[in-house]
Amino acid sequence: MEAESTSHILLNCSFARSGWEGIGVRIDDAVQTSFTDWALNVFDEWNVANRQMGAMLCWKIWNCRNALIWDQKSTEVQEAVCSARVALSQWKEAQDRFFDRSWGLLVPDDGDELWSPPTENKTKINTDAAVFEASSRYSFAFAVRNHKGELLEARSVCKEGCTTPECAEAMGIREALSWIKDKRKTDVIVETDCLVAVQAIRGSAPMTSYFGAVIQQCRSLLKEMKDKGVSLKFVKLSANNLAHAFASCSYSVADRIWKANKVSPEIIHVLENDLK
Incomplete structure (x- = not known):
């Protein structure tokens, strides 16, 4: 509908605006300056994580534009x-292959680089979180899979407020x-990529912060279900x-x-890649 320019494609287009809002950046008015000037200005204000996410979003918007023009393939903003x-996430992982099990409170089974299904009759749950600083929101989610790698259920929660990753x-x-306890599940492996949380839960040091209170609840739940595998x-x-x-993906979605x-389709793609 408008003359194509870098600023229009990556900032002013309604698709691009929705994409930026999806990572917690609101572009209220049409950007009149060049994209380079805009990027240099905001990059001075953003931290490293936001710069990386902004750059990756621009790359994805450009891919979506090309897919639409050359392959007539339309992409949803959320996707x-x-x-x-x-x-x-994959790019960050590729930058740092270093892993040392001598780090405190780690065991030989820690540190897998690829997802693998659990053995038969067991269930695996992966958890992760995302913090959207610009909009003062954060989310966390978990996905439950069986020994065939099939998704049984996933839950996501998005909350308003500020917290640490x-x-x-x-x-x-x-x-x-809590889900494991409520469902009375047994033989479940819970996986997370947050080393700090794992070390804290496995430790015994008392912590008086809100983070410490959550860690203590995790310790209690694990202890309660110790005999449940x-x-x-x-x-x-x-x-x-x-x-x-x-x-x-749960940025704008409440409990789900x-x-x-x-x-x-994006989630299905991740599921398929994990099984490869």
Whole structure:
């Protein structure tokens, strides 16, 4: 509807505006300056995480534009944002392959780089969280899969307010453990890519912060279900893509239960990649 320019494609187009809002950045008025000037200005104000997410979103918007023009393939904004977050997670993982099990409170089973299904008669739950600083929101989610890699159920929660990434991650672990208890499940492996939360839960040091209160609840739930075969495991980002995708996609969604036949093509793509 308008002359194509870098600023229009990546900022002023309604698709692009919705995408930026999806990562917590609101562009109220049409940007009159060049995209370069706009990016240099906001990058001075943003932290590293926001810069990385902004760059990845621009890349995904450009891919969506090309897919529409050259392949007549239309993409939903939510799918674009979710895909950008997953791609960023994978990029970060590729930058840092270092992992040392000598870090405190880790066990030999920790540190998987790829997701793998549990053994038969067991269930695996992956948890993750996302913090949207610009809009003062955060979300956490967990995904439940069986030994065939099939998605049984996923849940996501988005809340208003400010919290640290570690605290949001701990809330996601608590939510997963509470679900296990409520469903009276046994033989369940809970996986998270938050090393800080795993170390805190496995530790015994008392903590008086809100993060500490959530950690204590996780400790209590694990202790209560110790004889039920419920365990907690640390994995790398690349082994936690599905939970990350659900947490990232829940920006504008309140409490939600996802079923296998109700997920987006982007989620299905993550499921298929994990099984590869």
